[in-house]
Structure formats: structure tokens, C-alpha cells
Amino acid sequence: MRKSVAIAAALLLAACGQKADLEPLAGHDLPPTPYGAPAQPDSEDLLKLDPLAAPDRSVELRKRSEERQDDPFDLPPE
Known part of the structure; x- marks a missing residue:
């Protein structure tokens, strides 16, 4: 009985995804x-993120070890 309830719940959850375009109420x-x-932007245009809101990830791999430059603000605790 529990298995059939769990399967039915899973099927109901899988079927509730929205496939239609967004429209205003x-x-x-x-x-x-x-x-x-x-022109008036449609719902798809309004949902797009600006590049500043979600910038591309910059992955810079170091090819070799480098010495750190002297940081004048890196002071020991008092």
C-alpha cells in the first residue's frame, strides 16, 4: 500500500511541471x-538576467608559482 501511494505521489509531482509560456494574470x-x-518587452525578455547580475565565471589557472607582492595593509595584530 505504501509503495503504491509513494509511486502515485511521485507521478503527480512529475506531472505538475509547467510547459506553457508565461502570461500575465x-x-x-x-x-x-x-x-x-x-517595443514592449515580453515575458521572456523580462526574465533574462543582465550580464552584470549574473557575470560569466572567470577561471584563471596559475601556470607556475608566483611570489606575493608586498601588501602594506597586511599588518600583524596589535
Whole structure:
């Protein structure tokens, strides 16, 4: 009995994913067109992140060991 309930719950959870495009709620509109924009952005455009909000990861691998430069603010505790 428990197995059938668990399987049914898993199937219900798997079936609840939304596949349709996002639309504003009934009676609501999209935000106003930004000043200077040539057209009203749709929901896909509004969900895109700016490059500054999610910058690309910069992975810089060191090829060899390097001596640290002197840091004048790296002082011992008082």
C-alpha cells in the first residue's frame, strides 16, 4: 500500500511541471515600456538576467608559482 501511494505521489509531482509560456494574470498587464525602448518587452525578455547580475565565471589557472607582492595593509595584530 505504501509503495503504491509513494509511486502515485511521485507521478503527480512529475506531472505538475509547467510547459506553457508565461502570461500575465487576468486583469493585469505587463510593466510599462521602459523609457527609450523601441517595443514592449515580453515575458521572456523580462526574465533574462543582465550580464552584470549574473557575470560569466572567470577561471584563471596559475601556470607556475608566483611570489606575493608586498601588501602594506597586511599588518600583524596589535
